[in-house]
Amino acid sequence: MILVVDVGNTRIKAAVFEDATLFEIFVFSKIELRKNIENILEKFRNVTDLVISSVGDVEKQSFLNFDKVLKVHFISHEDSFPFRNWYATPKTLGIDRMVLAAGATLQFPNQNRLVIDAGTCITYDFIDENDNYLGGAIAPGLRLRYEALHNYTAKLPLLSLQTPQDLIGNSTSESIHSGVVNGFVYEIDGFIDEYKARYPNFIIILTGGDTDFLAKRLKNTIFANSNFLLESLSQTFQYKIKND
Numbered sequence: 001m002i003l004v005v006d007v008g009n010t011r012i013k014a015a016v017f018e019d020a021t022l023f024e025i026f027v028f029s030k031i032e033l034r035k036n037i038e039n040i041l042e043k044f045r046n047v048t049d050l051v052i053s054s055v056g057d058v059e060k061q062s063f064l065n066f067d068k069v070l071k072v073h074f075i076s077h078e079d080s081f082p083f084r085n086w087y088a089t090p091k092t093l094g095i096d097r098m099v100l101a102a103g104a105t106l107q108f109p110n111q112n113r114l115v116i117d118a119g120t121c122i123t124y125d126f127i128d129e130n131d132n133y134l135g136g137a138i139a140p141g142l143r144l145r146y147e148a149l150h151n152y153t154a155k156l157p158l159l160s161l162q163t164p165q166d167l168i169g170n171s172t173s174e175s176i177h178s179g180v181v182n183g184f185v186y187e188i189d190g191f192i193d194e195y196k197a198r199y200p201n202f203i204i205i206l207t208g209g210d211t212d213f214l215a216k217r218l219k220n221t222i223f224a225n226s227n228f229l230l231e232s233l234s235q236t237f238q239y240k241i242k243n244d
C-alpha cells in the first residue's frame, strides 16, 4: 500500500493506493501537513511507501521524519518517465506536469494526448502518439484571475467563483464573472481548437480543482477526472520501480 502526496501551489492532496485501487482521498493545507499524514498512516497501517510530488514550497524536511517508519520517495527530474522529453528547459519543467504527462502516456497508450490541469495555474501538456512530450502552456487559473483583478486595481471587489448570468455583464460583479468565467472557457475551447488544427485526433484529459465546474461548460468532449494527478503519481511510482 502506498500514500501519494501532491503538494500543489495552494493545497495538498493525498491518496492511499493498493496497486490501481484508490482507497481514500485527503485534501488539506500546508500548515496541517504533518498531522494529516500522521492521521492517514494511523488509519492505513499497511502503507509502506510515501510518494511525493511537490511544486509547492513545502520543504523536504517536513517529510523526512517519516523515513523512520516508511520509504520516502520524492519524484524528481532524475526519475524514469515513460516519454521522451523535448522541452527545451527540462530542468525547469514542473514536476506536476511531468507526472500528468506520465499518467496520460501510461493510461492512454498509442494516441495523442492533451492534459489540461485547471488548478492555481492552468497548464496544458501535449504528448504525441509516439510518446514524445512536446510542452504546452501555462496561464493563470480561475481563482487567480479573480484575485488578480482585485489585487491590481483600486475598485474591483474580490468575488468568488460564480456562473455568469449572461455574456453581457450588466453590473460590476456580472462583468467580472463574465470576464473571468466566460473568458476562461473560451480560452480553453480556443486552445483545444488550435491543437485540433495541428493534430486531427487526440484525447483530452481535464483535471485540477476546477474540473467539475469546467467540464459541463466546455464545448469540446473531454475526459474529466479531478483525481488524475493522484492516479498519475501512483502510476509514475510503479513505473519508476520497474525501470530504475
Ligand SMILES: Nc1ncnc2c1ncn2[C@@H]1O[C@H](COP(=O)(O)OP(=O)(O)OP(=O)(O)O)[C@@H](O)[C@H]1O
Pocket (backbone or CB within 6 Å): 007, 008, 009, 010, 011, 012, 055, 096, 118, 119, 120, 121, 141, 142, 143, 144, 161, 208, 209, 210
Ligand atoms: N477549497 C478550495 N480551495 C482552493 N481552491 C479551490 C477550492 N475548491 C475549489 N477550488 C478551485 O480549484 C482551483 C485551484 O485548484 P487546485 O486545488 O487543484 O490547486 P492547487 O492545490 O494549487 O494545485 P496545483 O498547484 O496543482 O494547481 C481554484 O481555481 C479554485 O477555483
Ligand SMILES: CC(C)(CO)[C@@H](O)C(=O)NCCC(=O)O
Pocket (backbone or CB within 6 Å): 009, 055, 092, 093, 094, 095, 096, 097, 121, 123, 138
Ligand atoms: C506551472 C506550475 C506552477 C503549475 O503547477 C508548475 O508546473 C511549475 O511550477 N512549473 C515550472 C515551469 C514549467 O513547467 O515550465
Ligand SMILES: [K+]
Pocket (backbone or CB within 6 Å): 117, 118, 119, 120, 121, 122, 123, 208
Ligand atoms: K495546475
